[in-house]
Amino acid sequence: MSRGLCQRVNSCGSAWILSALVFAVNVIDVDAYSCHEVRTAFQLRQVGPPQRVPETPGRDVDLMVCKHQGPSCCTRKMEESYQLAVKRETLHNIQSYSYELEHLISGHSDAFQDMFQYLLSFSQGHLSSLLEGTYSSLSRQALPYVNQLFSSLSLYIRGANVSAEASIHQFYNSLFPLVYTRLINPGLEGGMTMGREMDDCLRMIRQDVNPFGPH
Known part of the structure; x- marks a missing residue:
């Protein structure tokens, strides 16, 4: 051209x-x-x-x-x-x-960002509804991690110095202790107090068993 x-x-x-x-x-x-x-x-x-x-x-x-x-x-x-x-x-x-x-490219870029923001908002709402409707026992504790994940992804789309992969890893690391103690082994929560050492142990297990897939 x-x-x-x-x-x-x-x-x-x-x-x-x-x-x-x-x-x-x-x-x-x-x-x-x-x-x-x-x-x-x-x-x-x-x-x-x-x-x-x-x-x-x-x-x-x-x-x-x-x-x-x-x-x-x-x-x-x-x-x-x-x-x-x-x-x-x-x-x-x-x-x-x-x-x-330049004006044409900028216009298309803004349109793409708006579409991605819409998809993020839709996905966040869908995931929050899924947790509340299907996994109500852990939804209240998990929702802050959901909000943090999509907030990081939104910053990533805007060009901020944020790693999307690291944000997803952090989300699964935070979510797995809740899943393990509320769904997989609910009796564990009543038998011992969850602490930082237990969370670290469960995060290490998550990396070995990959309960959420290869993430």
């Missing part, structure tokens, strides 16, 4: 400078003793200082573009001014197209 854009802009710029220079050369056919029309066009297009246009046609052996056998209103300084003007206009066009492209 950028290559096509540059070709289009460069072709327009080349046509513009050539038409201006041809006008500067051919104007002598209308009035061989004055460069007034050339100076007027040169000034209206803001190509450069009007002093660079001679009062009358002459010969400039240093011409590179608008070479002419006879007298001409074109000078080497004018050629340089036209070349700078074309570069300036080309750069302006590229920046304009780049701004439009």
Whole structure:
């Protein structure tokens, strides 16, 4: 896309400078003793200082573009001014197209983020409802971990320095002690006090047995 854009802009710029220079050369056919029309066009297009246009046609052996056998209103300084003007206009066009492209990409990015945020909110509500309806014995203790997980995922989508994988590991590490003591072995909670050592032990077991799958 950028290559096509540059070709289009460069072709327009080349046509513009050539038409201006041809006008500067051919104007002598209308009035061989004055460069007034050339100076007027040169000034209206803001190509450069009007002093660079001679009062009358002459010969400039240093011409590179608008070479002419006879007298001409074109000078080497004018050629340089036209070349700078074309570069300036080309750069302006590229920046304009780049701004439009940046705006388009930014709009799509915002739409994607909004959609992901919606999916996260929907998933969080669905998981919370599942815990409350199916695993009511641990839902109250598990809901803070659910909220923490989806809060971290939301920050991750916004570009924050958050690891999605680490957030999921932390969620399962926090959830497994509850699952083990409330669902798998509910008598364990009444037989001993859950402490940090027990939580660490259960987390190590989770990594070995993978009760939630390979996470």
